[in-house]
Amino acid sequence: MSEPSLRELEEQRERLYAQLAATGDFRRGSVTENYRRCGKANCACAQPGHRGHGPRFLWTRSVPGSRTRGRQLAPGEVGKVRRELAGYQQFAALTGQIVEVNEAICEARPAAAPAAAESPPGQQEPDGEKDDMHPAGPVAG
Numbered sequence: 277m278s279e280p281s282l283r284e285l286e287e288q289r290e291r292l293y294a295q296l297a298a299t300g301d302f303r304r305g306s307v308t309e310n311y312r313r314c315g316k317a318n319c320a321c322a323q324p325g326h327r328g329h330g331p332r333f334l335w336t337r338s339v340p341g342s343r344t345r346g347r348q349l350a351p352g353e354v355g356k357v358r359r360e361l362a363g364y365q366q367f368a369a370l371t372g373q374i375v376e377v378n379e380a381i382c383e384a385r386p387a388a389a390p391a392a393a394e395s396p397p398g399q400q401e402p403d404g405e406k407d408d409m410h411p412a413g414p415v416a417g
């Protein structure tokens with residue numbers, strides 16, 4: 277398997293950016309479907325095995341540093357919200373791919389030839405592989 281060229285990677289990134297620009301409305305969270313008992317003793321929902329009144333649809337999302345927030349959805353709104361939630365999954369997948377391709381581009385793009393003034397004479401070390409390298413910190417991945 278051959279590595280994609282820098283040009284191919286850049287084309288891939290262009291396509292991803294185009295997809296990103298075409299992404300519709302999206303939101304985080306999930307839709308839950310709830311049933312509840314009203315508490316009236318003579319109501320049908322008080323019978324054993326009755327699942328309760330409903331369904332009642334809630335859009336919930338957990339906000340970092342805060343508690344989970346929810347809002348009850350109007351019945352006609354549920355389909356729209358579900359599409360918007362799916363849109364977020366698409367957005368998140370795209371951004372992940374964009375990060376990946378950008379990292380590959382960074383690795384593939386050669387460094388510009390250093391200006392002569394940037395390297396003081398006598399300070400250049402050979403860029404060979406060393407067996408006694410100690411990474412400064414944990415290496416992710």
Ligand SMILES: [Zn+2]
Nearest residue numbers: 313314319321
């Ligand atoms: Zn009831």
